[in-house]
Amino acid sequence: MDIKNVHIKNHEQTAHAPSTLEKIRKVKQGGKLSEQTKTFGSTYRRLDPNQPSPTVTRSGYRDFIHPFEDRMLTVRELACLQTFPLDWEFTGTRLDSYSSKRKVTMTQFGQVGNAVPPLLAEAVAKAVSEQLLDVIDEK
Structure with missing residues (x-):
């Protein structure tokens, strides 16, 4: 299989403005822009x-x-951090449009960020299930 011809869902990179690229380039691996300026809080962290x-x-x-490239992570890369399977597709717009006419919909980035990581949800469900079965067995 030619990997160059494979389409990975939700893996579109953002076309950054020159001012954003300038900020990104300042951040070393494991660092964040707020270490250099007080205006960005938890944003602009290089993994x-x-x-x-x-x-x-x-x-x-x-x-x-991104830890090695001067760009922000894609929806897919964030979804991988959250343990979503590669075939899971996020729908809707990628980014907020900042338009006064925008629809009240959750962006793809918002869906990933608001989600409980699937592997965490599975672990919690398994633990709860085991506890419930123990209670039933005790009766």
């Missing part, structure tokens, strides 16, 4: 490939810089 990811939030498209 460290040797450390766990910080929590993915609804504003993830502004939070995480």
Whole structure:
């Protein structure tokens, strides 16, 4: 299979403005822009490939810089951090349009950031199920 011809859903990169690229380039692996300026809080954090990811939030498209490339993560990359399977497709718009006429819909980034990671949900469900079965067995 020629990997160059495979379409990965939700893996479109954002075309960053020059001012955004300038900010991104300042951040070293594992660092964040707020270490250099006080205006960006938890946004503009470059992932460290040797450390766990910080929590993915609804504003993830502004939070995480790719560990090796000067760009923000894609919806798919954030979804992988959240343990979504590769074939899971997020629908709707990728980013907020910031238009006064925009629909009240959840963006793809918002869907990923607001989600409970599937593997976490599975672990919680399994633990609850085991506890319930133990209670039933005791009766």
